[in-house]
Amino acid sequence: MSVETEKYCTVLIHYEKGVPPTSEELAKKLESKKETVQAEALEELVLLMINGESYPKLLMTIIRFVVTSRDHRVKKLLTIYWEIVEKTKDNGDLKEEMILVCNALRNDLMHANEYVCGSTLRLLCKMKYYRILEPLKEAVLRNLGHRHSYVRRNAVMCVFSIVKSFGVEVLPEAPEDIEQLLLVEGDLSTKRNAFLMLVNCDQDMRGKDVVALLKKEVIKTLGYEASNTEGNLEYRRLLIRALHACTGQYPDQAQSVMFLLMDFLTESDQTTATEVVMFLRELIANYSDMRMPILQRLAECVGDVSQSRVLRGCLWLFGEYCEDEALILSVIQAVLAALRPLPLAVEDGAKDKKEAAGDKKEKKAPKITTKTVVLADGTYGTQNVYEGGEGEEEEVEDKGKTDTKKTAFRTLLLGGDFLLSAMVGVSLTKLCIKLKNLPVALRNEVLLVIVNIFKLVKQHVCGGEKCDSAVRLSQCIRAFAVMGNSQLPPPQLAAAQLVQGDWGAAQGRGQLAKVLELAAQNSEWALGQEEEVQEKSVAPDECIVFRQLRERKGGAGPAGGMDDDEDFHAARGASMAQAAADGALFAERLAKVQQMTGLADPVYVEAFLQVHSFDLMLELLVVNRTNETLQNVLVELSTQGDLKLVDRPSAVTLAAGQQMTLHASIKVASTETGIIFGYVTFEKKSAADKECSVLNELHVDILDYIERSWINELAFRTMWSEFEWENKVNINTSITEVGTFLEHIMRNTNMSIVGRSYKKTGDNKTQKKGKLTAEDVQDMLKDAVGIKKLIDTSSFVAVNLYAKSIFGEDALANISIEKLPDGKLTGSCRIRSRTQGIALSLGDRITIVQRGVQASRE
Numbered sequence: 001m002s003v004e005t006e007k008y009c010t011v012l013i014h015y016e017k018g019v020p021p022t023s024e025e026l027a028k029k030l031e032s033k034k035e036t037v038q039a040e041a042l043e044e045l046v047l048l049m050i051n052g053e054s055y056p057k058l059l060m061t062i063i064r065f066v067v068t069s070r071d072h073r074v075k076k077l078l079t080i081y082w083e084i085v086e087k088t089k090d091n092g093d094l095k096e097e098m099i100l101v102c103n104a105l106r107n108d109l110m111h112a113n114e115y116v117c118g119s120t121l122r123l124l125c126k127m128k129y130y131r132i133l134e135p136l137k138e139a140v141l142r143n144l145g146h147r148h149s150y151v152r153r154n155a156v157m158c159v160f161s162i163v164k165s166f167g168v169e170v171l172p173e174a175p176e177d178i179e180q181l182l183l184v185e186g187d188l189s190t191k192r193n194a195f196l197m198l199v200n201c202d203q204d205m206r207g208k209d210v211v212a213l214l215k216k217e218v219i220k221t222l223g224y225e226a227s228n229t230e231g232n233l234e235y236r237r238l239l240i241r242a243l244h245a246c247t248g249q250y251p252d253q254a255q256s257v258m259f260l261l262m263d264f265l266t267e268s269d270q271t272t273a274t275e276v277v278m279f280l281r282e283l284i285a286n287y288s289d290m291r292m293p294i295l296q297r298l299a300e301c302v303g304d305v306s307q308s309r310v311l312r313g314c315l316w317l318f319g320e321y322c323e324d325e326a327l328i329l330s331v332i333q334a335v336l337a338a339l340r341p342l343p344l345a346v347e348d349g350a351k352d353k354k355e356a357a358g359d360k361k362e363k364k365a366p367k368i369t370t371k372t373v374v375l376a377d378g379t380y381g382t383q384n385v386y387e388g389g390e391g392e393e394e395e396v397e398d399k400g401k402t403d404t405k406k407t408a409f410r411t412l413l414l415g416g417d418f419l420l421s422a423m424v425g426v427s428l429t430k431l432c433i434k435l436k437n438l439p440v441a442l443r444n445e446v447l448l449v450i451v452n453i454f455k456l457v458k459q460h461v462c463g464g465e466k467c468d469s470a471v472r473l474s475q476c477i478r479a480f481a482v483m484g485n486s487q488l489p490p491p492q493l494a495a496a497q498l499v500q501g502d503w504g505a506a507q508g509r510g511q512l513a514k515v516l517e518l519a520a521q522n523s524e525w526a527l528g529q530e531e532e533v534q535e536k537s538v539a540p541d542e543c544i545v546f547r548q549l550r551e552r553k554g555g556a557g558p559a560g561g562m563d564d565d566e567d568f569h570a571a572r573g574a575s576m577a578q579a580a581a582d583g584a585l586f587a588e589r590l591a592k593v594q595q596m597t598g599l600a601d602p603v604y605v606e607a608f609l610q611v612h613s614f615d616l617m618l619e620l621l622v623v624n625r626t627n628e629t630l631q632n633v634l635v636e637l638s639t640q641g642d643l644k645l646v647d648r649p650s651a652v653t654l655a656a657g658q659q660m661t662l663h664a665s666i667k668v669a670s671t672e673t674g675i676i677f678g679y680v681t682f683e684k685k686s687a688a689d690k691e692c693s694v695l696n697e698l699h700v701d702i703l704d705y706i707e708r709s710w711i712n713e714l715a716f717r718t719m720w721s722e723f724e725w726e727n728k729v730n731i732n733t734s735i736t737e738v739g740t741f742l743e744h745i746m747r748n749t750n751m752s753i754v755g756r757s758y759k760k761t762g763d764n765k766t767q768k769k770g771k772l773t774a775e776d777v778q779d780m781l782k783d784a785v786g787i788k789k790l791i792d793t794s795s796f797v798a799v800n801l802y803a804k805s806i807f808g809e810d811a812l813a814n815i816s817i818e819k820l821p822d823g824k825l826t827g828s829c830r831i832r833s834r835t836q837g838i839a840l841s842l843g844d845r846i847t848i849v850q851r852g853v854q855a856s857r858e
Contacts (some may be wrong), residue, residue, distance in 0.1 A: 020053050149725055213245065237272055240261060280294055304340035335427075418463065606621045617661045630682040631683045638678050643674040671811075674700040731826055736824065742815065751801035799817075801815065
């Protein structure tokens with residue numbers, strides 16, 4: 001069915017029409033010169049037509065006598081009338097009268113009153129007849145520049161409606177006009193409508209506009225006022241991440257922002273600088289035409305970068321993607337310039353101060369002499385002459401030497417950054433291997449740097465000859481020996497040639513492509529894109545049943561409260577399934593009941609704790625086990641932890657053998673293992689004093705407040721470095737399989753693997769929100785190919801996990817598991833959080849459940 005022939009119902013108003021008036025009666029009122037009479041007649045006509053009456057003869061009457069009215073009420077009623085009136089003949093052709101209607105609509109679009117213009121544009125959004133809209137396109141586009149935001153807002157939606165219904169071909173200039181509007185528009189609603197139009201009509205222009213807007217916001221964060229605003233740094237991080245995501249989808253926009261973002265490489269904030277280098281890494285890997293300018297700019301600023309991780313990323317990109325000889329030479333020179341002066345030597349501050357103090361004592365005291373001089377007026381005077389002590393000139397010279405600026409790059413290497421040391425050696429070696437005509441002087445200086453760094457690593461307290469960085473640097477030195485045709489033992493020569501071949505084969509590019517593909521799949525900006533919303537159509541005459549308003553009768557039985565659908569399902573046997581579900585629910589509830597007193601106590605108490613988000617509902621079953629009546633039976637409760645009693649149980653009187661259910665309400669403020677304890681008091685007629693029974697402790701399970709969530713690796717590392725509270729739990733379990741233990745911990749803590757977005761398909765109605773099942777955990781590990789391979793092939797596995805509480809608290813965990821030769825598992829689980837409570841509570845939870853599968857079930 002075409003757009004124009006399909007019938008739409010956008011207005012539905014109930015009206016008790018009784019005996020409808022004739023066309024002549026309505027026409028007489030519409031022809032009246034009083035605008036109030038016209039408005040009443042037009043309102044009655046609209047209501048009658050909505051409820052099924054047809055007055056085709058009145059169309060011309062309205063065009064002749066009502067269209068020219070200036071009354072706002074009449075204008076508003078006319079927009080509804082134009083919407084519901086039949087506009088075509090029986091054969092589908094447009095009525096001749098609609099030409100006059102188009103003229104009236106055009107006049108309203110150019111009306112001086114903004115309300116008339118805006119309401120007319122809203123009417124055209126619902127108009128699905130192109131033959132009516134065609135002569136109005138120019139007037140609609142003109143309203144995009146109207147002085148009032150209300151008109152501009154509706155003009156954008158009108159353009160969007162036309163383009164969506166009939167294609168962008170009918171308004172080819174619309175995307176460009178909307179883009180120009182976005183550049184100067186200040187109204188947020190208009191901007192939203194413009195983005196909505198572009199996102200559905202012109203994807204490329206949408207990307208361009210979004211990138212331009214984000215770029216403008218990034219520049220704003222650099223201002224002096226913005227730098228003193230709270231949250232400015234976090235806002236800038238989010239903007240850079242958003243630009244990263246947008247340019248990934250629209251690579252043609254990357255060139256407009258990459259040089260702006262490269263200025264943030266020298267930021268002191270590690271998260272911002274790291275996000276930028278990851279963005280540049282993706283551009284270099286995916287778009288070869290951008291490699292040369294990006295690498296040239298990186299070479300210029302590498303000496304100003306202060307973050308180790310950013311430097312390692314830049315050096316890896318240099319070694320992997322530099323191909324041009326001139327670029328390789330400039331990169332090598334830039335790295336060497338950042339490391340000068342050579343050689344690299346660790347300065348002993350204490351020794352230098354001691355030597356300086358000793359030298360100062362040995363210096364001779366300054367000599368002061370007094371001379372008699374003749375002043376300008378001819379009188380005599382005295383003059384003190386100061387002669388400096390020995391070593392003064394040397395002190396000035398030493399001071400000049402210490403003022404030499406040293407880069408953060410050099411400082412990090414001297415401070416013992418082993419990862420950066422290894423990356424410097426590997427990257428410089430790769431660059432020298434690629435360079436065919438390597439100058440001897442440059443080769444010797446690079447070799448000097450690598451040997452110098454190797455010596456620093458070897459002499460460091462945490463280093464040595466067998467540490468990873470020293471081994472890596474020794475491989476670089478052997479590779480240089482092969483390039484210089486030096487004589488090496490056969491085993492070392494074979495190892496050097498193997499390393500040289502691997503580094504020259506550019507295998508890192510293939511591995512990076514896999515990493516980027518995995519990151520794109522699990523990007524939080526892409527979450528929800530694959531989920532399809534199931535559309536459900538409901539008939540307009542279908543009854544709405546409010547179950548709370550239904551009459552309930554005790555003798556109605558199970559089927560007394562059923563509606564038609566439930567009766568139909570019951571006839572198909574659904575009631576049996578419901579009964580089974582109720583039985584399972586009862587069994588689950590029964591398993592959570594905890595005994596608070598003994599069966600031999602005068603008052604038996606058992607408790608059922610139910611969690612409702614931030615509230616706890618404690619249901620207490622109190623039973624009189626004696627043959628006497630107990631008066632003033634009162635359950636006194638207290639809490640430990642971040643729990644607060646809101647409603648306490650009231651005192652009751654229990655006859656012999658009687659039982660009663662009491663309720664208490666508890667407010668929870670944070671994710672922390674809480675304890676509920678107390679006692680029950682009661683009075684007997686035969687006893688003068690009250691009697692008391694102590695209640696068992698009731699522990700609140702932290703798992704009720706922990707929900708599974710997802711986070712990317714960069715955000716995890718940032719939180720890990722920021723969070724202060726850490727709880728380390730050593731692994732001591734009877735489980736002997738690494739995969740089984742990991743599944744066991746994840747299932748019992750609701751923690752998900754970092755960097756993996758998990759979408760559960762199928763019916764989740766029976767699954768609790770935020771709770772992980774065994775099937776969920778197995779699917780997560782199955783999708784995490786790298787971790788699954790480690791579990792199957794390696795005796796050591798390290799996994800990062802993440803979860804979030806209902807209070808918004810983040811919980812991070814790093815689990816390091818090693819399988820010993822005897823089959824036992826060892827290692828540790830480190831938990832970090834912003835608050836102490838969740839770290840300690842999760843640690844206690846892991847300590848309890850790690851003993852084994854059977855122990856956790858008990």
